Amino acid sequence: MSDKEIRDIDKRIDKERIREKDIDTLKVIESVFDYQTSMFVVKLMNKGIINEIGFCVSTGKEANVYHCYGPDNTELAMKIYRTTTAEFKRNWMYVEGDPRFKSYKKGTYSFIYTWARKEFKNLKRMKEADVRVPEPVFVLKNILVMEFIGKNQDAAPLLREVKLRKPNKVYSEILEYLTKLYERGRMVHADLSEYNILYFKKQPIIIDVSQAVLLDHPHAAVFLYRDIHNINRYFTSLRVETLTDEELYEQITDSPPSPKVKAIEF
Ligand SMILES: Nc1ncnc2c1ncn2[C@@H]1O[C@H](COP(=O)(O)OP(=O)(O)OP(=O)(O)O)[C@@H](O)[C@H]1O
Ligand SMILES: [Mg+2]
Structure with missing residues (x-):
C-alpha cells in the first residue's frame, strides 16, 4: 500500500x-436543548466558533445563557433564546417600528431568530458608539455568542448585587453611556436598570440589548425616559445626589420631555 x-x-x-x-x-x-437548537449548537462547534459548552450561567424568562470556551480557550457566553415563549408576543413592539427589520417573515421561529439577530446588531452598534457591552462574536438562528463578562468561569455580578464603593462615579459612567447611546448610536436601550448592567473590573457593562431601539422608533422618547427613571431611582436608593428625570432627559436630548412622555406611569 x-x-x-x-x-x-x-x-x-x-x-x-x-x-x-x-x-x-x-x-x-x-x-439540554431542543432538537433544532442542538443542531445549531453542533454547527457552531463545527465552524470552530465554540469548542466546549460549560455551565448554565442563567435561566431567564426568554433565554438561557451558557458559559463556553472558544478557540484558544477564550471564555464566551452563549445566549440561547427559547423557541417556546409567550414573552415574544409582548416584545413585538420593539421590532415593529425598527426599519432594520422590516423584512422579517411571519411565524414564531423566524421572529425569534430576528430577535437574536437584533441583539447581535445592537451590541455591535453600541460598541461602535463606545459603550461598554459584551463584544458580539456570532449569531446563528436563536443563538448569540458573545464575550463572557467575568473570569475563570466566574460570571460578573449584576450591578444590583454589588456594594459599590464609589456609586457617584458609576452613576456618572452610566450617564455617559446613556449620552453616547443617544448621540453616537442614535438609540435607546429600552430596558435599562440595575438588572441589566453587569459590574466587572470596576466598570459597568450594559447587557440584554435585544429590545434596544433606534431614535426614530415611535416609543423611543418614552423608553428613554423610563431608562432614565430606573437609573435615577436606583442611584437615589444608594444616596447618590442624582439629577431629576427631567433634567437628565434634557441634558441627553437637548430638549425637555414632552407632557406625553412625562405622563407615563412606572
Ligand atoms: N456576556 C455575558 N457574560 C456573563 N454573563 C452574562 C452575559 N450575558 C448575560 N449574562 C448573565 O445572564 C443573565 C441573563 O442575561 P440577559 O439579561 O441577557 O437575558 P434575559 O433572558 O433577558 O434574562 P432575564 O430575563 O433574567 O433578564 C444576566 O443577568 C447575566 O447574569
Ligand atoms: Mg436581563
Whole structure:
C-alpha cells in the first residue's frame, strides 16, 4: 500500500471519528436543548466558533445563557433564546417600528431568530458608539455568542448585587453611556436598570440589548425616559445626589420631555 493510500484511509477514519464525536456531543446537547437548537449548537462547534459548552450561567424568562470556551480557550457566553415563549408576543413592539427589520417573515421561529439577530446588531452598534457591552462574536438562528463578562468561569455580578464603593462615579459612567447611546448610536436601550448592567473590573457593562431601539422608533422618547427613571431611582436608593428625570432627559436630548412622555406611569 502506498503512502498516499494509507493517508487517504487515515483521513476517512478521522472523518468518521469526527462524526462519532458529533453524535456523542449531540446526545449530550440534546438533553439540554431542543432538537433544532442542538443542531445549531453542533454547527457552531463545527465552524470552530465554540469548542466546549460549560455551565448554565442563567435561566431567564426568554433565554438561557451558557458559559463556553472558544478557540484558544477564550471564555464566551452563549445566549440561547427559547423557541417556546409567550414573552415574544409582548416584545413585538420593539421590532415593529425598527426599519432594520422590516423584512422579517411571519411565524414564531423566524421572529425569534430576528430577535437574536437584533441583539447581535445592537451590541455591535453600541460598541461602535463606545459603550461598554459584551463584544458580539456570532449569531446563528436563536443563538448569540458573545464575550463572557467575568473570569475563570466566574460570571460578573449584576450591578444590583454589588456594594459599590464609589456609586457617584458609576452613576456618572452610566450617564455617559446613556449620552453616547443617544448621540453616537442614535438609540435607546429600552430596558435599562440595575438588572441589566453587569459590574466587572470596576466598570459597568450594559447587557440584554435585544429590545434596544433606534431614535426614530415611535416609543423611543418614552423608553428613554423610563431608562432614565430606573437609573435615577436606583442611584437615589444608594444616596447618590442624582439629577431629576427631567433634567437628565434634557441634558441627553437637548430638549425637555414632552407632557406625553412625562405622563407615563412606572
Ligand atoms: N456576556 C455575558 N457574560 C456573563 N454573563 C452574562 C452575559 N450575558 C448575560 N449574562 C448573565 O445572564 C443573565 C441573563 O442575561 P440577559 O439579561 O441577557 O437575558 P434575559 O433572558 O433577558 O434574562 P432575564 O430575563 O433574567 O433578564 C444576566 O443577568 C447575566 O447574569
Ligand atoms: Mg436581563
